[in-house]
Amino acid sequence: MNFYSIKDKNHKASFTQAMVNGLAPNQALYFPEYIPEFSNDFYENMANMTLPEVAKHVLWPYVEGSFTEAQLEEIVNDVFTFDIPVVKVEEGIYALELFHGPTLAFKDVGARFLAKSMQMLEKSDKIRVLVATSGDTGSAVANGFLGIEGTEVFVLFPKGKVSELQQKQFTTLGQNIKPISIEGTFDDCQRLVKSAFIDETINKDLNLTSANSINVARWIPQSVYYYWAYAQLSKQNKDITVAVPSGNLGNLTSGLLAKKTGLPIKYFIASSNNNRIVPEFLKSGVYTPKPSVSTIANAMDVGDPNNFPRLQEIYGDDYEAIKADISGLSYADEEIREIMRTCYKENKYLLDPHGATGYEASKRCCTKHGDIVVFLETAHPGKFQEEVERTIGEAMVLPERLEAFVKREASFDELSAAYDTFRTYLLEHK
Numbered sequence: 001m002n003f004y005s006i007k008d009k010n011h012k013a014s015f016t017q018a019m020v021n022g023l024a025p026n027q028a029l030y031f032p033e034y035i036p037e038f039s040n041d042f043y044e045n046m047a048n049m050t051l052p053e054v055a056k057h058v059l060w061p062y063v064e065g066s067f068t069e070a071q072l073e074e075i076v077n078d079v080f081t082f083d084i085p086v087v088k089v090e091e092g093i094y095a096l097e098l099f100h101g102p103t104l105a106f107k108d109v110g111a112r113f114l115a116k117s118m119q120m121l122e123k124s125d126k127i128r129v130l131v132a133t134s135g136d137t138g139s140a141v142a143n144g145f146l147g148i149e150g151t152e153v154f155v156l157f158p159k160g161k162v163s164e165l166q167q168k169q170f171t172t173l174g175q176n177i178k179p180i181s182i183e184g185t186f187d188d189c190q191r192l193v194k195s196a197f198i199d200e201t202i203n204k205d206l207n208l209t210s211a212n213s214i215n216v217a218r219w220i221p222q223s224v225y226y227y228w229a230y231a232q233l234s235k236q237n238k239d240i241t242v243a244v245p246s247g248n249l250g251n252l253t254s255g256l257l258a259k260k261t262g263l264p265i266k267y268f269i270a271s272s273n274n275n276r277i278v279p280e281f282l283k284s285g286v287y288t289p290k291p292s293v294s295t296i297a298n299a300m301d302v303g304d305p306n307n308f309p310r311l312q313e314i315y316g317d318d319y320e321a322i323k324a325d326i327s328g329l330s331y332a333d334e335e336i337r338e339i340m341r342t343c344y345k346e347n348k349y350l351l352d353p354h355g356a357t358g359y360e361a362s363k364r365c366c367t368k369h370g371d372i373v374v375f376l377e378t379a380h381p382g383k384f385q386e387e388v389e390r391t392i393g394e395a396m397v398l399p400e401r402l403e404a405f406v407k408r409e410a411s412f413d414e415l416s417a418a419y420d421t422f423r424t425y426l427l428e429h430k
């Protein structure tokens with residue numbers, strides 16, 4: 001299948017070209033030329049398939065022409081090695097736990113798929129990946145690419161603004177991972193990455209690519225776990241609604257893409273923190289981006305979600321159709337803390353601040369009709385240890401693979417936020 005540029009339907013690229021380009025010209029997103037439809041047989045048999053088998057079936061139409069079936073099989077067998085269970089939290093409400101991967105957040109799925117797909121390419125030159133992070137993205141991308149031959153990953157993070165635990169997940173790896181602490185904010189890191197991409201000499205000489213969440217090789221594979229959630233719940237024969245804690249809308253639009261292929265999900269809820277751009281759009285039909293505000297669910301601190309054009313594209317820009325499928329709810333920090341406390345007290349289920357918005361949105365919707373609501377638990381609460389412990393007033397036990405990062409020695413370079421300095425640094429690493 002080919003992918004077209006949302007800003008210019010005549011610009012087309014194969015899956016791997018779109019992956020290597022990251023963005024189409026004029027900062028445009030790539031979108032699949034058509035949305036595949038799967039047979040009822042597939043949906044009925046899914047419960048008897050393994051996760052990699054479901055992944056292969058779902059992803060094949062998108063990558064056909066770029067990879068062989070055997071290559072796709074190798075990729076999905078490498079990527080989907082951890083469990084993605086649906087766990088009952090209370091009557092009618094389930095968590096889809098997306099935190100059983102190496103860095104304990106859902107971004108592992110897309111980042112690993114991107115890394116393994118890059119590994120499949122016939123490379124003559126080393127590919128250099130630039131990624132700016134405020135936390136989860138850097139760790140997922142760095143761990144996905146760790147040890148992948150022919151690649152080098154530069155992770156830019158704002159000095160002193162990433163939690164110790166998150167920082168350890170991408171500064172203790174070594175090998176082909178180069179973390180850089182930038183004297184500035186997350187926006188400065190993003191500006192440096194963008195400047196490098198538009199710097200033609202640097203871009204060409206260093207063979208740069210982006211591992212941002214708009215990359216099709218991160219976006220499309222995320223739809224797999226919506227099918228997997230359905231496979232685990234379909235035997236209950238009830239309507240299913242999904243609540244998605246949302247920031248850049250990558251996760252939500254992956255789910256909507258799955259619904260478009262015929263996956264029987266009745267309804268979606270986009271849950272957010274105090275950055276209320278999407279819930280406000282869903283209410284009014286008017287999209288008004290704003291500067292982001294910081295919250296305790298910081299991976300959703302986004303004021304102008306970069307996957308918004310994909311939401312519009314899926315629905316052909318039809319606001320009424322969007323409204324018929326999705327609603328939005330948002331929660332302030334104090335509400336999020338209260339939700340975490342209540343859910344822990346009543347269900348002994350520990351939420352992270354992002355998942356908490358999805359859980360509460362699930363309670364507000366649909367369960368009264370006897371439907372099932374699944375919310376995406378996007379990260380393990382241990383990634384936000386301090387906040388979680390303060391909120392519930394108890395110490396928590398960290399999972400072993402998180403504890404292992406804490407014990408390792410960190411190492412990173414430090415740079416100012418000036419582009420010239422970063423440019424020189426990159427050239428020295430050629």
Ligand SMILES: *Cc1c(COP(=O)(O)O)cnc(C)c1O
Pocket residue numbers: 105106107136137213245246247248249250251252299300354355378379
């Ligand atoms: C990235 C992230 C989100 C937001 O996902 P988007 O795809 O950007 O909407 C939510 N929760 C966690 C824990 C994240 O890391």
